[in-house]
Amino acid sequence: MTHDPEDRIVSPVVAGDEQAVEAALRPKRLAEFVGQERVREQLSLVLQSALRRNRPPDHILLSGPPGLGKTTLSMIIAAELGKPLRITSGPAIERAGDLAAVLSTLSEGEVLFLDEIHRMARPAEEMLYMAMEDFRVDVVVGKGPGATAIPLDIAPFTLVGATTRAGMLPGPLRDRFGFVAHMDFYEPAELEVIIDRSAGLLDVRIDAEAATEVAGRSRGTPRIANRLLRRVRDYAEVRADGRVTPELARAALELYEVDERGLDRLDRAVLGSLLRKFGGGPVGLSTLAVSVGEEPETVEVVAEPFLVRQGLLARTPRGRIATPAAWTHLGLTPPTPSPAAGTLFDVDE
Template structure:
């Protein structure tokens, strides 16, 4: 969920939100690569997907249904569009929340042409009756349309042309097993390395006609949370700063000054992230502290802290969830320029992958 402060019309607080804001979707579309060879990052997924598509084209048949999972902003929608482009087929786009009745899905599927690619975003949020209809459509290319009600209801089978479903989800664990099993190819999107984000930035800078030097790209990439969407958003804001307050060239110094102005620090933390860490360390001695108490301390809703701030802080190795509550790691104290007092229980720092993350349901 993108955040924007009422006191900040520029929306600085939403710069590191991984979800796309409504007003930036058109810009995103212009920056998206159109072919698999132009897509940066996700090397293993690209190689696997290339093999699936090439084999389907050799057989002159639609490829197996594809499931793309992973955090927002990593390129799932872009890959769905690339699949249609590589196959030379039209693309139909919809989302799980838009399909609340089986009839909605039946009308959509019956209007598809042969070989068409159907992109279903947020597939885990589709209504259960429509989900059960989708099972048959994916496997047998048929939907059963129920006519009438009660004892007189009749199911009329309706054949649909072969198609390829590309499903995207940020929460693969919410997909029921029978639905996951009907996808012939499943890919998980990983966060990008700084080097990969620099490639994304160089490509976007060329499309936007932004002079970007190597150090400037590295500065932006290091603050982008491993997410191309965030990197492109930061690039546009740094471009504005460079044009208004510098000579138009995005250097490391210009990028650092611009992102400092927009409250994005060198680790990619924004105002809310730092507020959570500051409260945890300075007010509660590093924890453990309950989630609701922490939310009150930063003046935010519990859901905002848990769903917006915590995921990145945990992944960055700055915060840990334990059975007793939230605990700041040694890296969190260091990030704030502080030294944890002896015996305060701070968890040792290290790579985020090595951090033990224990989820709790306690307040």
């Protein structure tokens, strides 16, 4: 049965009803931000230098998968600079006029956070080039041969762009960012610190081993860690005395179908079908998707990246194949290959 990927408890995409909770859990200063040590240190130097020079810092590009803290960092940048923050997104900028309306109302030194910058309309993108370099935009008045471009000066500002697909950014736009940072997935120990901090803010009593259990199933993503913490808290409040013990955490996460490596129902369905129905592969994406009742795009975009990152699945020119770790994880025995079967690395004639 197909379903909305955002409904998954392990989805790194923020759900509509989570925004208020996320806002309460976000760190407010760079010193409170956990993880991404190299990015934090580099960003601290950029901001401190700008403050000493009393000038807006270079434009900043943050790239990486969703749920790792790009929006949080943009808020921290504005807070550290003591400047207001304006938030918008690439899909909301459909025309150059939309961008001009935003830029023309910025105050000096204001931080403009542009989420999903790779999805901005091309005319607006070209206008942004001039705004980032010269703090000026040309507003076109009229249409056809009688159209005229009126130059409009804008206040010096700092653009913080965020993207989950840095490869889709045009070179000219990427080159206009003075500081580019790539955010990586978090280690379990870092997620434990985040869970402990969030538990304190949510007034959740959680044992250290329980925090370790939740962190290990959070797919290296703080947003997922905080979501799992809230679900474990709900379970503890309804089924126990409110205290989250390791045993209770395991029971709660089992109820929500999140296993010890962070795989959920869809992940295990894809992996199980690949192993049980196709002997570990290779099998084509469309065939694999049909076997689990999902769209090929859902399998490719939602399930596969994590399975590949976990070393449970591999993409090859001949199709998807399961690794030995996948057989072990599902407790299955791989079939014995026939001597005449060849290998996955044989060249097709």
